[in-house]
Amino acid sequence: MTLGEGQLWLVIGALALITAALKAAGPALVGGRDLPRWANGVIAAMAPALLAALVATAVLSDGDRWSAGADTVGVGVAAALLLLRVPLVVCAGVAVVVTAVLRALF
Amino acid sequence: MEEADAYRTAFRRGLRLGLPYATVSGVLSLSFGVVAVQAGFTVLQAVVTSALVFAGSAQFAALSVLTAGGGVPAALGAATLMHSRFLAMGIAVAPSIPGGPLRRAVEGQAMVDSSWALANRGDGTFDRGLLLGTTVPQYVAWVIGSIVGALAGDLLGDIERYGLDALFPTFFVGILLAELGRPRGRVAAALGAAIALALVPFTPPGVPVLAAAVAALVGLGADPTPTEAA
Numbered sequence: 001m002t003l004g005e006g007q008l009w010l011v012i013g014a015l016a017l018i019t020a021a022l023k024a025a026g027p028a029l030v031g032g033r034d035l036p037r038w039a040n041g042v043i044a045a046m047a048p049a050l051l052a053a054l055v056a057t058a059v060l061s062d063g064d065r066w067s068a069g070a071d072t073v074g075v076g077v078a079a080a081l082l083l084l085r086v087p088l089v090v091c092a093g094v095a096v097v098v099t100a101v102l103r104a105l106f
Numbered sequence: 107m108e109e110a111d112a113y114r115t116a117f118r119r120g121l122r123l124g125l126p127y128a129t130v131s132g133v134l135s136l137s138f139g140v141v142a143v144q145a146g147f148t149v150l151q152a153v154v155t156s157a158l159v160f161a162g163s164a165q166f167a168a169l170s171v172l173t174a175g176g177g178v179p180a181a182l183g184a185a186t187l188m189h190s191r192f193l194a195m196g197i198a199v200a201p202s203i204p205g206g207p208l209r210r211a212v213e214g215q216a217m218v219d220s221s222w223a224l225a226n227r228g229d230g231t232f233d234r235g236l237l238l239g240t241t242v243p244q245y246v247a248w249v250i251g252s253i254v255g256a257l258a259g260d261l262l263g264d265i266e267r268y269g270l271d272a273l274f275p276t277f278f279v280g281i282l283l284a285e286l287g288r289p290r291g292r293v294a295a296a297l298g299a300a301i302a303l304a305l306v307p308f309t310p311p312g313v314p315v316l317a318a319a320v321a322a323l324v325g326l327g328a329d330p331t332p333t334e335a336a
Contacts, residue, residue: 002175003172003178005148005151008146008147009151010178011172011178011181011182012151012154012155012158012159014182015155015158015159015164015165015168015182015185016155016158016159018185018186018189019160019161019189019192020215022186022190022192022196023192023196023214023217024196024210024211024212024215025214026192026193026194026195026196026197026200026214027196027203027211027213027214028207028208028210028214029200029207030196030197031200031203031207031210032207033201034201035200035201035230038326038327039230040229040230040231041290041325041326041327042322042323042326043198043230043322043325044228044229044230044290044325045290045291045321045322045323046198046322047222047223047226047281047291048282048292048294049298049318049319049320049321049322050194050219050315050318050319051219051278051285051295052282052294052299052302052318053298053299053301053314053315053318053321054275054302055278055279056298056299056303057302057303057315058271058274058275058278060303061306063311064306064307064310064311065306065307066303066306066307071269071271071272071275074272075272075276078272078276078279079276079283082276082279082280082283088126088277088280089129091276092126092129092130092276092277095269095272095273095276096268096269096272097269098269099269099271099272100269102269103266103269104267
């Protein structure tokens with residue numbers, strides 16, 4: 001990285017402003033009134049859509065290409081355990097261990 | 107006063123629900139601290155970034171662009187795109203937050219992915235107490251994690267080796283499974299994942315997840331409130 005310490009502070013300040021503004025925009029501009037009825041169904045479907053997209057891109061892509069690796073297997077095993085109703089914290093531990101062991105082996 | 111009681115109960119429940127996510131937040135921000143210091147941040151800068159920005163995906167996006175020599179505009183652009191899903195999430199939360207625009211803007215800062223998803227009642231409304239309560243332990247852990255990571259810095263070396271990057275997707279799978287009980291939830295999830303993956307090779311990071319919000323349109327015309335709750 002070629003930035004000086006002062007420049008880096010400016011970047012940090014800009015980041016703080018941008019992220020705060022993005023989180024503030026929806027509640028500040030849209031709040032205070034009831035959304036039309038049809039919007040409720042769309043809002044309810046937003047969580048599964050975004051969560052699935054987050055998970056899929058986290059485990060199946062790397063930058064601008066598709067890729068599968070040790071973490072894909074680790075999260076896959078954990079997801080299977082979650083379906084079997086194994087507690088979340090245990091599954092998270094399994095995901096980390098499987099991923100780390102696979103990375104150490106290959 | 108009943109409403110205030112319900113709020114306090116939900117807030118306390120949120121504090122408890124937030125604990126496992128706080129563990130994950132702590133580990134993620136620890137890794138941010140390590141990578142930031144290795145990239146040339148001072149310890150103070152790494153910690154201040156976590157305390158003020160409090161957004162894992164945006165912090166990591168900016169950092170990875172800077173480390174790759176991508177320049178400031180590209181770093182800020184990447185962070186903005188990664189963070190832009192909070193526009194959609196904020197619009198969804200908006201009707202559930204009372205008060206004037208300023209107060210709503212401030213409370214909106216409490217949104218993080220997991221608190222937003224856990225507070226989602228599934229009928230288009232959000233439990234505000236749960237949203238705020240779940241975030242508190244995660245914020246504390248986020249700051250502490252960065253302090254530890256920034257101080258431990260170079261001792262840890264390449265942290266991918268510890269498999270910690272598998273942590274956050276696993277927790278999101280956990281929240282996601284709860285959403286898959288409804289048929290429209292399953293369709294939205296499948297479409298969202300497909301849209302995001304399809305865009306990966308063609309767009310900058312962050313855009314795929316934002317674009318996946320389009321999948322929520324499958325909720326059009328759905329009646330998520332079979333009771334009179336709405």
